[in-house]
Amino acid sequence: MKIATWNVNSLKQRLPRVLALLAQHRPDVVCLQETKTGADAFPEAELAEAGYAAVHYSAGRWAGVAVLAPVGAAPVEVARGLPGEVDAGEARWVEADVGDLRVVSVYVPNGRAVGTDTFAAKLTFFEAMADRAAAILDERGDRGVVLAGDLNVMRSDLDVYDPAAFAGSTHVTPEERGRFERVLATGLTDAYRHLHPDEPGYTWWDYRAGHFHKKLGLRIDYLLVSPDVAGRLTSCGIDREYRKGSKPSDHAPLLAELALA
DNA sequence: ATGCCTAACAGAGTTAGA
Numbered sequence: 001m002k003i004a005t006w007n008v009n010s011l012k013q014r015l016p017r018v019l020a021l022l023a024q025h026r027p028d029v030v031c032l033q034e035t036k037t038g039a040d041a042f043p044e045a046e047l048a049e050a051g052y053a054a055v056h057y058s059a060g061r062w063a064g065v066a067v068l069a070p071v072g073a074a075p076v077e078v079a080r081g082l083p084g085e086v087d088a089g090e091a092r093w094v095e096a097d098v099g100d101l102r103v104v105s106v107y108v109p110n111g112r113a114v115g116t117d118t119f120a121a122k123l124t125f126f127e128a129m130a131d132r133a134a135a136i137l138d139e140r141g142d143r144g145v146v147l148a149g150d151l152n153v154m155r156s157d158l159d160v161y162d163p164a165a166f167a168g169s170t171h172v173t174p175e176e177r178g179r180f181e182r183v184l185a186t187g188l189t190d191a192y193r194h195l196h197p198d199e200p201g202y203t204w205w206d207y208r209a210g211h212f213h214k215k216l217g218l219r220i221d222y223l224l225v226s227p228d229v230a231g232r233l234t235s236c237g238i239d240r241e242y243r244k245g246s247k248p249s250d251h252a253p254l255l256a257e258l259a260l261a
Numbered sequence: 262a263t264g265c266c267t268a269a270c271a272g273a274g275t276t277a278g279a
Contacts, residue, residue, distance in 0.1 A: 009267075009268070009278080010267085010268055010269080012268090012269095013267085013268065034268095034278085036268070036269070060269090061268085061269045061270065061276095061277095062269085062276090062277070062278095110277080110278060110279060111279085112277085112278090112279085152278095152279070166279095169279085170279070171279065204279075206266075206278095206279075207265090207266035207267055207278095208265070208266045208267095209264095209265055209266085210263090210264045210265045211264095211265090212263060212264075213262080213263045213264055213265090214264090218279075220279080240263080241263090243263075244263045244264095245263080247267090248263095249267095250266080250267075250278080250279090
């Protein structure tokens with residue numbers, strides 16, 4: 001089975017590219033972030049025409065997360081909002097069941113600048129995420145869990161095109177990285193890094209100054225998987241084609257394939 | 262060429278992204 005996660009930076013603007021992804025990869029699960037759509041404007045009909053059903057948490061112009069799956073195995077909403085986050089109304093967390101899999105689509109706050117209130121809220125979000133991940137894994141036992149999305153943190157300097165330039169800025173601080181490691185320590189595996197220990201695996205490139213073609217990227221999007229799912233991973237990679245061409249997102253989709261359980 | 266930022270809201274310029 002195939003699982004994808006993609007920060008689309010507006011589902012409205014990205015709908016043609018999303019439909020292309022669905023047609024090309026026919027994923028069994030898709031986690032979307034930054035849909036930036038109001039609940040009433042979510043393109044359910046267009047997705048249904050492509051054979052996909054959605055569970056989404058939409059809050060208007062910012063953030064917004066969704067889980068898509070084929071209509072024959074439609075996602076079932078479990079929860080929206082992350083217990084303990086500073087503002088659960090921002091639409092950064094949604095949980096759904098897809099078949100035997102528990103799926104979370106998450107968009108961690110950017111944090112803007114170290115020392116700000118939004119940075120503190122980002123740290124709180126990571127702490128709440130670790131608590132919730134631990135609870136889900138405990139509840140689920142051997143049944144699979146996938147926590148996917150834009151985590152807005154570079155796990156190590158391998159994930160940064162110019163670590164020296166990022167020294168002291170958000171996304172690389174010990175506070176953020178330490179909290180991310182605590183999320184992983186609940187029992188989740190960083191799927192891309194697990195299969196590709198030495199490749200950067202960038203998922204985001206600044207729109208400005210031709211960063212994409214200069215290969216100046218960051219790895220901020222992740223597929224985190226429970227132990228049973230980690231054991232079934234057969235591939236994990238970034239489809240860079242979706243960062244090219246007409247009206248791309250600034251993120252490329254991250255995809256993984258699993259052997260059947 | 263993979264290419265020099267994009268999107269929402271508004272109706273210009275601000276806010277946000279990372």
